[in-house]
Amino acid sequence: MHTALTYADIKTAADRIAGQVRPVTVAEAEADPGTEPYRLHFALEHMQHTGSFKARGARNFLLAHQEDGTLPDAGVTIASGGNAGLACAWAALRQGVRATVFLPTTAPKVKADKLVGYGAEVRLVGTEYAEALAACESFAAETGALASHAYDHPLIAAGAGTLLDEIHDRLPDLDTVVVAVGGGGLFSGVATAARHHGIRTVAVEPENCRALDAALRAGHPVDVTVDSVAADSLGARRASATALAAAQDDGVRTVLVPDTEIIRARRALWDDRRLAVEHAAATALAALTAPEHEGTTGHGYRPAPGEKVCVVLCGANTDPADLAHSAETA
Known part of the structure; x- marks a missing residue:
């Protein structure tokens, strides 16, 4: 990186x-x-x-990959405490892309519920962001989904x-x-x-x-x-x-x-x-x-x-x- x-x-x-x-x-x-x-x-x-603010980075990330022709059929995946996942799911919905979001079980329910409203598949893993991130990375490797990141990109x-x-x-x-x-x-x-x-x-x-x-x-x-x-x-x-x-x-x-x-x-x-x-x-x-x-x-x-x-x-x-x-x- x-x-x-x-x-x-x-x-x-x-x-x-x-x-x-x-x-x-x-x-x-x-x-x-x-x-x-x-x-x-x-x-x-x-x-x-x-x-x-996360909507800015998510939109930039997905639009850049769309411009480059590097958005896979498996869609995009991200681990998040909530806000980055919401932004990723929103941007994906705007671009007709599937989103799979990994959250720690401690994420506020208001965020998890909103994710579902954006059409994302939500998976709850662990109690900290780092645990959700590890699961997200495994998912990306298995499915070919484009791995986004909450902040480190x-x-x-x-x-x-x-x-x-x-x-x-x-x-x-x-x-x-x-x-x-x-x-x-x-x-x-x-x-x-x-x-x-x-x-x-x-x-x-x-x-x-x-x-x-x-x-x-x-x-x-x-x-x-x-x-x-x-x-x-x-x-x-x-x-x-x-x-x-x-x-x-x-x-x-x-x-x-x-x-x-x-x-x-x-x-x-x-x-x-x-x-x-x-x-x-x-x-x-x-x-x-x-x-x-x-x-x-x-x-x-x-x-x-x-x-x-x-x-x-x-x-x-x-x-x-x-x-x-x-x-x-x-």
Whole structure:
């Protein structure tokens, strides 16, 4: 697999998927008086087809293979915590291709049910993404199905990177983009495009789903344990080599946030702005509010006064029932 992604890859993806995905909406988030001396915006990518940014990479992946004549009769297969599978199934349906999606048994029911609605065959295997991936790889070898990947593929990452170009079009003076990281597909695409535009990238991981942080410390991708409220989307056991290469750039800052702050940020997005997002999306926002841990580094990100910051709300495939009690009115 490629370990470097180029801006040319992202431009090619943008041309390929033009008109095939929803352009992102960027909304300014007003600050409370006396707080947030920086300028905050949200990229509302949770409004994308299938409820997450993953539609971009999936569409780019399948369209590229269709252009090359490399889509087999056995269709496409993918392992996913949910969102990548949804995007793959959606893109396959749009192109008349069969999709077989492998999910861990821990995937949210809302995602599994939606997959069936897209016409995919769903197979539940294991309790972690890595186990579903192993089953998916065996299936591809046995059937000849085209194996896609949730994040570790240049076409997937390049498709995700198209999001940053759209954000830059709307905020040409943007200083910093903040994005959650699981395996690193969104991060590596966004960081590659951000570097081209001279924009800082802040990569945010839950404290107990820190595949990228571990890779940076080791100097190469390594397996980590996965245990976070955001694990259904950010629970990759290992970051991609492409993500590691992107994270080693001077324009990237990596931070960790605790689950308690992810939960608080998700609730605040609903209570204050009526945005119902999944925990992965709230992870990015949590970087701006997570308390610094005494004696440690890398927890949270503090923008400078006047800094223009855009937080990517990457997905909304969640059950909003646990937010319902916040909707009570006087």
